[in-house]
Amino acid sequence: DVKVTQSSRYLVKRTGEKVFLECVQDMDHENMFWYRQDPGLGLRLIYFSYDVKMKEKGDIPEGYSVSREKKERFSLILESASTNQTSMYLCASSLWGVKSYGYTFGSGTRLTVV
Amino acid sequence: DAKTTQPPSMDCAEGRAANLPCNHSTISGNEYVYWYRQIHSQGPQYIIHGLKNNETNEMASLIITEDRKSSTLILPHATLRDTAVYYCIVRVAEGSSNTGKLIFGQGTTLQVKP
Numbered sequence: 001d002v003k004v005t006q007s008s009r010y011l012v013k014r015t016g017e018k019v020f021l022e023c024v025q026d027m028d029h030e031n032m033f034w035y036r037q038d039p040g041l042g043l044r045l046i047y048f049s050y051d052v053k054m055k056e057k058g059d060i061p062e063g064y065s066v067s068r069e070k071k072e073r074f075s076l077i078l079e080s081a082s083t084n085q086t087s088m089y090l091c092a093s094s095l096w097g098v099k100s101y102g103y104t105f106g107s108g109t110r111l112t113v114v
Numbered sequence: 115d116a117k118t119t120q121p122p123s124m125d126c127a128e129g130r131a132a133n134l135p136c137n138h139s140t141i142s143g144n145e146y147v148y149w150y151r152q153i154h155s156q157g158p159q160y161i162i163h164g165l166k167n168n169e170t171n172e173m174a175s176l177i178i179t180e181d182r183k184s185s186t187l188i189l190p191h192a193t194l195r196d197t198a199v200y201y202c203i204v205r206v207a208e209g210s211s212n213t214g215k216l217i218f219g220q221g222t223t224l225q226v227k228p
Contacts, residue, residue, distance in 0.1 A: 103150075106157050108156070
């Protein structure tokens with residue numbers, strides 16, 4: 001069964017810590033995405049990558065960076081975590097081309113910054 | 115900003131068809147309509163997508179109006195497990211700068227009742 005795996009389901013970090021959220025897909029997808037989801041705000045795109053070492057900013061990139069050194073892995077980095085980054089983070093991947101069956105999402109990482 | 119408009123909530127009786135509407139009056143000729151759903155505490159799940167023809171798969175049917183300004187997702191025999199938030203999304207075709215991006219709106223919360 002193909003899937004997108006996020007390394008942690010729940011995470012608690014302290015303000016100012018550097019936080020790494022890891023995402024791995026086993027479908028050989030070119031595109032990978034990071035979203036955050038907050039009540040009343042829905043899913044918002046943080047960053048995406050369409051190839052190894054390639055990245056583009058989404059709608060809310062401030063306070064985040066990403067790394068894609070290998071095709072199957074896309075990491076989201078919070079350089080200095082803040083309480084307003086407490087959220088559900090969702091990773092997704094897709095093939096390049098709309099003939100694909102859309103995105104496949106991971107189960108999410110619920111991050112709490114205290 | 116999301117390019118679709120959906121009712122915030124709907125109810126459906128178990129075993130009956132659930133018809134979820136979506137307006138996308140500004141859709142462009144190269145934009146597909148995608149439907150996803152998100153069950154509580156899980157990542158969104160792909161349901162179906164289409165360009166201008168009606169589509170059907172094992173999960174649902176998608177009816178797109180001739181002018182493509184609106185569509186309806188049909189779950190033919192809703193079950194309690196179909197209770198979720200349903201997102202209607204327009205997605206540009208490959209070749210544009212918005213490679214594969216999905217922009218989520220607020221979606222429709224479907225409550226299937228016994």
